[in-house]
Amino acid sequence: MKYKATVTIKLKKGVLNPEGRTIKRALEFLGYEVEDVNTYKMIDLILNGESEEEVYKKVEEMCQKLLANPVIHDYRIKVERL
């Protein structure tokens, strides 16, 4: 069966977001007052699996091995059947 797993990868609280700060400064330069800017990444994976649980476990392994850096990132996984 085919599934779509959506992984949300955010910097942990307290970890500086240089991209966010750069965007904030650029927006202010363009005349926009913004209190805070946070950027984060989403990854959509299309893959086959036996069940949602099996796919979730596989994607979690992918996060731990490759997709997210456990030191600075928090990640969330959502799995839906296609």
Next chain:
Amino acid sequence: MKYKATVTIKLKKGVLNPEGRTIKRALEFLGYEVEDVNTYKMIDLILNGESEEEVYKKVEEMCQKLLANPVIHDYRIKVERL
């Protein structure tokens, strides 16, 4: 009033996603069969405004001027009051 605007920035259909392809290859190298990988960016903006419509219009301007490249990106904006 304070609002949070969430901007989703995706590559347009047909535009190659090199990051996605690199991740796909790396996952295959680790032994994971994945049919497709797509990456995209999310930006959370905290800003003040008079109304949701006003904030939406301001963030749309920010997208056109800075946050998204109209040639290769599609973007979506969601505004919620804090």
